Amino acid sequence: MSKVCILTGKKHQYGNTVSHANNHRRTRFEPNIQAKRIWLEEEKRWVKVKLSAKAIKIISKRGTAELAKLLQGK
Template identity: 55%
Template sequence: MSRICELTGKKSMVGNKISHANNKKKRRFNINLFKKRYFLIEEKKWIKLKICAYAIRIIDKIGIKNALKRFKYGKKRK
């Protein structure tokens, strides 16, 4: 299962875990993902998204329709 936000495209990062003795070990910083359902009123259907907490905040502020338009959801992404 890939840990990528479907709306914003955020991914997990790679960094170092540093001990008190300054030993460095590779680790991953995962993003805060949630599986959410939203209802599109114009199309009268539900959509399921795997999105990060940042995307949920944006949807709460501007609405699902504007958020999908802003992040070009459904368009081909690189």
């Protein structure tokens, strides 16, 4: 399962975990990806998508029109 948001394009990032003794080690930070079923009113169907938490907030605020446009392009 790839951890990439289809709406915002968020994916993993690399960085350092720094201890109290200032020891650095590389780590991979994953985005907060959630699998959701969303009802598209324009197409009268459910779609399964992987979205970040920010994308879920965007959809709840602006509606599913942006998501529908994105899915029609695929």
